[in-house]
């Protein structure tokens with residue numbers, strides 16, 4: 001059974017940094033069959049009607065950047081959400097594979113990550129041994 005679960009990483013962003021009149025929310029998705037994409041787009045459509053001054057973007061993780069560009073791109077975000085599914089031996093969907101490898105890789109990510117407020121919405125299934133592994137890795 002699909003059990004959506006949201007893990008919000010504690011806010012390390014100063015309020016004034018995101019409340020500057022140019023609020024931007026970026027929603028990334030990693031999906032195999034389109035479920036995570038639908039889950040990502042639905043709340044954004046709702047939020048757009050409520051927060052007209054906020055700029056919302058929904059982005060396929062594979063389209064976002066090349067391996068060496070993720071850091072530069074993510075540095076420009078202040079509030080991001082990731083909608084990610086888990087497959088196989090705890091792997092991400094194909095379109096999230098490059099990003100996941102980079103994000104969870106051993107290299108130091110820098111201070112920018114501490115400033116990024118992000119939440120991870122998990123698409124998973126408890127019947128699998130590697131339940132929810134992608135999200136666990138993303139939030140460690």
Ligand SMILES: Cc1cc2nc3c(=O)[nH]c(=O)nc-3n(C[C@H](O)[C@H](O)[C@H](O)COP(=O)(O)O)c2cc1C
Nearest residue numbers: 031032033035036085086087088124125128131132
């Ligand atoms: C072949 C297959 C393998 C899966 N493996 C896992 C898994 O290891 N861990 C998990 O938590 N969920 C697993 N799932 C559940 C999926 O993550 C879940 O169905 C999710 O909603 C798929 O979303 P997507 O279509 O957006 O990729 C698996 C599903 C399938 C069909």
